[in-house]
Amino acid sequence: MVRGALPLSRRRLLGGAVALGFGGGLGAGPALAEMGAKTPAEAPRRVAVLDWGLAACCVALGCVPVGVPAPSWCTRYVGDPALPAGVIDVGLLFTPNFELLQELKPDAILITPGLEVMRGPLERVAPVFAVALDRPGAGVLERAGSETRRLAAFLGLEAAAEALTARAEAALEQAAHKLAPLADRPVCLVNILDQRHVNVFGASSLHHAVLNRLGLRNAWGGESAMGEFVAVGLERLAAVPDARLVNVALGGFGRLKAMAANPFWQALPFAREGRTHEIGSVLGSAGLPAVERLARLLTTALVPVEAGRG
Numbered sequence: 001m002v003r004g005a006l007p008l009s010r011r012r013l014l015g016g017a018v019a020l021g022f023g024g025g026l027g028a029g030p031a032l033a034e035m036g037a038k039t040p041a042e043a044p045r046r047v048a049v050l051d052w053g054l055a056a057c058c059v060a061l062g063c064v065p066v067g068v069p070a071p072s073w074c075t076r077y078v079g080d081p082a083l084p085a086g087v088i089d090v091g092l093l094f095t096p097n098f099e100l101l102q103e104l105k106p107d108a109i110l111i112t113p114g115l116e117v118m119r120g121p122l123e124r125v126a127p128v129f130a131v132a133l134d135r136p137g138a139g140v141l142e143r144a145g146s147e148t149r150r151l152a153a154f155l156g157l158e159a160a161a162e163a164l165t166a167r168a169e170a171a172l173e174q175a176a177h178k179l180a181p182l183a184d185r186p187v188c189l190v191n192i193l194d195q196r197h198v199n200v201f202g203a204s205s206l207h208h209a210v211l212n213r214l215g216l217r218n219a220w221g222g223e224s225a226m227g228e229f230v231a232v233g234l235e236r237l238a239a240v241p242d243a244r245l246v247n248v249a250l251g252g253f254g255r256l257k258a259m260a261a262n263p264f265w266q267a268l269p270f271a272r273e274g275r276t277h278e279i280g281s282v283l284g285s286a287g288l289p290a291v292e293r294l295a296r297l298l299t300t301a302l303v304p305v306e307a308g309r310g
Contacts, residue, residue: 043156044107053285133287219243
């Protein structure tokens with residue numbers, strides 16, 4: 001029961017390991033020191049999750065949230081794993097419905113660091129646990145793993161975390177093997193915004209880290225943002241003439257086909273020479289499920305076209 005439209009404009013929303021090292025994860029907030037690993041009997045059974053990527057990671061670990069903001073949009077942006085039917089809509093991203101949260105009586109509420117400002121009010125409903133699966137920057141892949149294990153420990157699902165880690169590692173290894181003929185080929189990962197702008201996934205993103213693990217080279221050498229991507233005009237893509245461009249259709253909004261009528265886009269070398277692809281949505285904040293999904297989608301997109309060309 002979605003209460004209203006998509007909570008934020010798409011531009012604001014999108015702007016707003018394995019060698020999966022599991023050493024020191026990000027520090028927990030001061031109120032979390034006593035909320036460490038749980039035994040199965042102690043672990044929360046009913047959790048409300050106020051972030052889409054975090055919700056996807058919970059599902060991948062075998063913990064289905066009782067409530068998530070705009071569940072249908074969560075599934076649309078995450079792609080896989082999808083939220084099961086019956087997950088309650090608890091309002092909007094960044095502005096949850098506190099009355100509904102109280103009605104759900106969760107054992108715990110899971111948030112990202114971006115929602116720490118709401119910790120006080122949320123703790124009047126249930127204990128709060130913060131997880132940062134998507135902190136962009138150096139070591140983003142390793143943090144996705146360490147934070148997944150920390151989350152799993154809180155949920156009493158350590159074995160599930162080991163299985164998820166193994167799946168992500170296997171997906172990377174298999175993809176790297178299949179993409180070996182394309183080693184060091186330049187790939188530019190973007191998210192087409194409109195007829196004049198794209199988001200480019202930069203060096204701080206999980207997407208960039210996955211490209212590196214697959215033996216591919218991120219063609220974007222321009223500025224990076226504090227987040228996972230930076231918005232640029234189409235003219236900036238002229239700086240990556242040799243790249244194969246992959247549009248990551250965040251939210252399922254595939255826009256590559258629409259660019260066929262854009263003369264400027266068609267004049268760019270990768271478009272003119274047919275070196276463009278579109279893959280499904282991969283939300284970097286989903287951590288290890290996003291790693292596994294991106295490796296699989298890139299393999300499906302790139303191997304059939306490029307492997308035969310050598």
